Amino acid sequence: MRSIDELTTPAVMLDRVRMENNIRSMQTACDSAGVKLWPHIKTHKMVEVARRQLAAGAAGLTCAKLGEAEAMLPSGVKRLFIAHSLVDVRIAPRLAALADQLEELRVAATSVTQTEALVKVAAAAARPLKVMLAVDTGLGREGVRYADYAKRIAALVKASPYLTLAGIYTHEGQLYAAEPATQQARVDEVLDRLATVRDGVDPKLPLWPGCSVTAKLMAATGRVQVVRPGAYMFGDLSLAVTTKVMKRDDVAVHVLATVIDRPEPGLALIDAGSKVFSSDKTAQGVFAIDAEGRDIQVLRVNEEHGYLRGTDVDLLEVGDRLRFIPAHICPVINLTDHVTVIENDTVVDCWRVDARGRVD
Numbered sequence: 584m585r586s587i588d589e590l591t592t593p594a595v596m597l598d599r600v601r602m603e604n605n606i607r608s609m610q611t612a613c614d615s616a617g618v619k620l621w622p623h624i625k626t627h628k629m630v631e632v633a634r635r636q637l638a639a640g641a642a643g644l645t646c647a648k649l650g651e652a653e654a655m656l657p658s659g660v661k662r663l664f665i666a667h668s669l670v671d672v673r674i675a676p677r678l679a680a681l682a683d684q685l686e687e688l689r690v691a692a693t694s695v696t697q698t699e700a701l702v703k704v705a706a707a708a709a710r711p712l713k714v715m716l717a718v719d720t721g722l723g724r725e726g727v728r729y730a731d732y733a734k735r736i737a738a739l740v741k742a743s744p745y746l747t748l749a750g751i752y753t754h755e756g757q758l759y760a761a762e763p764a765t766q767q768a769r770v771d772e773v774l775d776r777l778a779t780v781r782d783g784v785d786p787k788l789p790l791w792p793g794c795s796v797t798a799k800l801m802a803a804t805g806r807v808q809v810v811r812p813g814a815y816m817f818g819d820l821s822l823a824v825t826t827k828v829m830k831r832d833d834v835a836v837h838v839l840a841t842v843i844d845r846p847e848p849g850l851a852l853i854d855a856g857s858k859v860f861s862s863d864k865t866a867q868g869v870f871a872i873d874a875e876g877r878d879i880q881v882l883r884v885n886e887e888h889g890y891l892r893g894t895d896v897d898l899l900e901v902g903d904r905l906r907f908i909p910a911h912i913c914p915v916i917n918l919t920d921h922v923t924v925i926e927n928d929t930v931v932d933c934w935r936v937d938a939r940g941r942v943d
């Protein structure tokens with residue numbers, strides 16, 4: 584067993600116990616509300632994490648891309664939802680091969696023109712596919728806004744021998760910017776919009792909303808059948824500080840970095856920049872904060888440098904090692920080949936990021 588003191592930096596460290604607690608907490612919230620959990624794997628991209636989500640009781644997995652879905656097969660997953668607008672008939676052989684290894688494959692219908700293309704993809708794949716109708720509930724991305732338009736998509740799906748309309752979904756990512764005190768009201772608004780479209784198409788269709796900010800609130804309403812949070816088992820600044828849906832001490836992934844220079848008073852440089860933290864920052868311009876709670880923030884990044892500012896920066900010396908909570912965890916994982924799994928301060932394993940770069 585190695586201590587984390589022996590790691591070279593930068594290192595992306597995953598606290599196994601915290602992650603398992605976060606997985607259990609979401610699963611328990613879903614189980615006690617009678618709601619199914621289909622976690623989105625775009626955050627972790629790791630078979631080892633998917634296995635633990637499924638073992639805890641997840642009913643299926645959600646992916647953004649076909650490549651992610653393929654990479655998750657060794658987890659033993661049997662039900663998958665590709666929540667993305669598939670349009671290219673060239674993917675048909677891969678879609679067919681994927682479907683052959685699953686009990687259930689769900690795909691997204693996001694507009695009339697995309698569904699027309701999806702019908703052709705499904706015909707070329709020649710496999711039965713369940714279709715989830717996307718509704719835009721305020722993010723301004725894909726999905727229908729009105730029931731009449733949704734009916735046109737439903738008619739296209741019905742006319743295909745391979746497609747069956749099986750549910751309504753939305754990604755309410757705009758709630759990341761909602762004031763914590765207004766989250767419940769915003770959740771109710773999202774559900775009203777979702778239900779209005781659903782009732783215009785088929786009132787029996789299940790509702791599948793639920794990101795990491797909203798999933799527990801959504802499940803508790805009793806109005807939804809499935810939730811699909813992604814980042815909840817790791818956490819980041821968006822979840823622990825901006826939206827406050829988890830505690831800072833429950834964040835399971837930290838970036839370990841070393842102070843490599845002190846060019847001027849009030850400034851320290853670390854060996855982790857945009858190739859570790861990505862270019863994603865909070866609305867306040869913060870790429871990462873010190874995980875120990877000192878006033879130390881990464882306020883600027885170059886590829887291999889992070890610029891530390893804050894009232895506690897002058898306490899730092901070259902060679903000091905710090906743990907950081909990144910602003911947005913998804914790209915941090917996608918930028919690393921493996922994560923170092925730790926328990927307390929001991930290294931217990933090293934997991935490959937299996938779907939790293941699988942944007943295909």
Ligand SMILES: Cc1ncc(COP(=O)(O)O)c(C=O)c1O
Pocket residue numbers: 623626645666753754756793794795796811812813814815
């Ligand atoms: C379609 C879809 N579903 C679910 C999620 C999961 O969201 P989060 O990582 O905020 O939990 C996302 C995130 O981008 C998404 O795009």
